Amino acid sequence: MASVALTHLDPASRAAARGWSDLTIRNLFIIPTLVFLIVFNIFPLIYSLGYSFTNFAANRTEPWQFVGLQNYRELLSDDHIWSNFVITAKYVIVSVAGQMIVGFGLALLLNRSFPMKGLITTLLLLPMMMSAAVVGLFWQLLYSPSWGPINYVFGLGDFAWLSNPDSALYAVAITDIWMWSPFVMLLSLAGLSAVPQHLYEAAAIDRAGWWYTFTRITLPLVSPILLIALIFRTMEAFKTFDIAYTMTTQPTAELIAIRLYKQAFQQWDTGKSCALAYIVLIMVLAITNLYVKYLNKVKER
Amino acid sequence: MTQIELRGIEKFFGAVQVIHNLNLAIADNEFIVLLGQSGCGKTTTLRAIAGLETIDKGDILIDGKAVQHLKAADRDIAMVFQSFSLYPHMNVFENIAFPLRATRMGSGEVDKAVREVARVLRISDLLEKKPSALSGGDMQRVAIGRALVRRPKAMLMDEPIGALDAKLREEMRAEIKRLHVKQGSTTIYVTHDQIEAMSLADRIVIMHEGFIQQVGTPDDVYSRPANLFVAQFVGSPVMNIVEAGVAGEANAARVSIGEAPGGFEFPRELLSKLNGHSSGGLTLGIRPEGVLVRREAAPGYMPVEAQIIEPLGSFDIVDLKVGSKMLRARTKAGYVSGPGEKVHARIDPEQAHFFDTASGKSLGVRL
Incomplete structure (x- = not known):
């Protein structure tokens, strides 16, 4: 150096x-x-x-033993863990896709001048500034079967969003979309405003319609920053804990982070939890790596 | 076959009026240059024709059809931007093909059209390259190619070579001229560079503060400037502009400058042509090449003193002190040896222009 x-x-x-x-x-x-x-x-x-190679338990005083790869072997052959991963994958896909669509859509709407643009943008950013636990608690109230505003507005009677095994995970994902779309919006806005205005003028002169301009000019030029938003949100969604933990106890919504928490701080299986944490880490690294490779390819263009 | 007509165009940016009652008819295949300083409204006019800017009043007619309410895409006009505005993520081929693909042309036709344009512009070997890998001149060629490829009704160019260096500018100027002669399409070209305007234009439109000052051929605006603005804006080195007094003699007229004794000799018919403007409020305009200088005294020549000499290679510009005023003369290189030298000068009556000082308008006096 x-x-x-x-x-x-x-x-x-x-x-x-x-x-x-x-x-x-x-x-x-x-x-x-x-x-x-x-x-x-x-x-x-x-x-x-x-x-992660021991049977260490943080709440016990007796000496721990080296167990080699036993923790990993047990975890990887545990169906329960795999179902947690499947739940997490569903959650990541739904929530990140939702955030990308809503966030980028909002950015497209905001990427023009209109009265009170600054105020509206700031208001839209509020959800992501809140504490996730608070957001979880509030949405629990919004989803409440008997008097929650959501059922009232959509006329769903007493549909139990959070205690219904089929809907609990998606209810949490919707909350996550609400909370984190502004983040995607913010990055997309930065990307959109970096596209020089004169390119749009050139496209208008070249008789390109709205859709053609959007797919051939806007999207390719914004895609690097969209990919960065995608990387951030995927990583975050993968390790979601707080929102889901405060909102529901349904096993169908038990994300891998919640599973990890239970194993570490309810069952006090510290060694095995460390192993699970490493498995999660490797998965997140692998996914991120894929994105980054793609990002570099996009940037080269 | 495209005529463009502007009728009574007015444009405001907020409270500021940037175009005042602009009227202009452009003939088919004509190369029109809008010339003026920055902020004179020339680019705004061009963008209004293109449809990138709305107008507040007036009509824009393309082939007799009012288009001011049409979107840019529906006017069938191509434009070359000062910043080139090439699509940075597409290669040269895709850039040139963009306007064709945007209107869903078949890929075989697109390929043929793009290669044909690339051949004309001599950029066939660059088709696979990205704009970022091109030189300024090549970027310009690609931008022109993108405009030409769809055979638009008219070409608009907004200072297309303003961003290039001097040598390349000259090259591209010649190339644009060559293309226009070859392809022949109605062209409106915006520039602040009078040399570009003179060399390219069929007719030059000189604008100042949102008003058209003069419309005419390069020769018109150079030899018969309509007012003081045009006189000083066109031509390099700049025309001498001095207040002058005129007095009559038996068979000549004398034009005096800066209270210098004697004055310059002019034909006597100047008096009748000036028609009452002979005293007060008269401004003389004379280009440096119209100020004739010699070392020896001769009839009609006034003794003057050289003050500053600017050697410009093929000729010198010499500042001559005439009374309290200065006249810039153009001489052969090295003709006047140094500052302080006494020489003799005369004003060529044929090259003199007379203006009304108050209004700045030319009095139209030709001798």
């Missing part, structure tokens, strides 16, 4: 007068970050990898 070019400190500056060099200032920023990363991220990561 010795070859990193540093901007040289202005010798007349106050920092220089105090006897600080560029290097001192650089270290001032880098060392705390490194310490933080090592203590709170890298160390636990490696430590939990170690635990």
Whole structure:
């Protein structure tokens, strides 16, 4: 790292007068970050990898034993875990697809000038600024079978969204879409406003219709940033815990993160939980990697 | 076969009027250049014709049909933008094919048309490249290709070569001219560069602050400027503009500048042609090449002093002190040796222009 070019400190500056060099200032920023990363991220990561090969339980004092790959073997042959993964996959697909469609649609609507645009944009961003647990609790009330506004508005009588095994997962996904579409909207807006206006003018002169312009100009030019939104939302949706945990107890809506939580903090099976966490991590990495590869390909165009 | 007519166009941006009652008829196959400084309304006029800008009043007629309410796509006009506006994610072929594919032309026809245009523009070997890999001149050729490929009713060009460097600009200028001669389509071209305007145009439309100042052939606007603005805007080096007084003599007229004794000799018919403008409110315009300089005294020549000499290679521009005023003269390179040299000057009456100082209008005096 010795070859990193540093901007040289202005010798007349106050920092220089105090006897600080560029290097001192650089270290001032880098060392705390490194310490933080090592203590709170890298160390636990490696430590939990170690635990995942043991039968360690955090609530017991008796010595733990090294069990090799037994945790992994048990987990991967456990049908229950696989059903959790299938539930999670359904959830990710529904929720992320919904967020992309709603978020990008909102961005298309907002990508023009109209009165009170700033205010409306800010209001639309509010859901994603709320605490997920609060959102979960509120939507539980909205979904309430007997007096919830949702059933009232859609005339669904006393349909029990959250305690019906068929609908619980989708009810949670809808809440997630409500909460996180603004995030996709925000990124899409940035992407849309980065498309130069003169390209649309050129397309209009070239007699391209709305749909042709959208599919040939807008989408290709916005797609890199849409992919980034997709990566973020997939990763987040994969590890959704808070919303789902506060909203429903249906086994059909038991996401892998909830399963992991139960295993770690209700059954106190710490070693096995670490192994499960690693399996989840590898899956998320694999999916993200696919996206990033595709993103690089899109960017090259 | 396309005629374009603008009738009484007015355009406001908020409270600011940027185009004032603009009237212009453009004939089929004509190459029209809108010339003016930035902010004079020339680009707005062009964009209004293209349909990218609405107008507040007036009619835009293409082949006699009012189009001001039609969208850009329905006017069948092509445009070349200053920024080229090539689609960055498509290669050259796809860029040129875009207007054809947008109107659902069959792929065989598209291929043929694109290759034909590429051949004409000499960019056949660039078809697979992305715009970002092209030089400025080639980007320009692609932009022109995209405009030409669908054989539009008219071509609009908004400072198409303004972003190129000087040498390339000259090359592309010649190429645009060659294309126009070959393809022959009604063209409206916007520029602030008078040399571009002079070299390309059939007729030049000079605009200033939203008003048309003069419409005419390059020769018209150069030799017979309608007012002081046109006189100073067209031509390089700039025309000398000085207040002048005129006095009659037995068989000549004398035009005096800057209280210099004597004055320049003009034919006596100037007096009758000026028709009462002989004293006060008269401005003389003379291009540097109309100020004749020689080292020796001669009849009709006034002694003057050279002050600054700008060598420009093929000729020099010499600032001559005439009374309290300066006249810029064009001489052979090195003809006047240095500042302070006493020389003799005369104004060529045939190249002199006279303007009314108050209104700036040309008095139309030709000698």
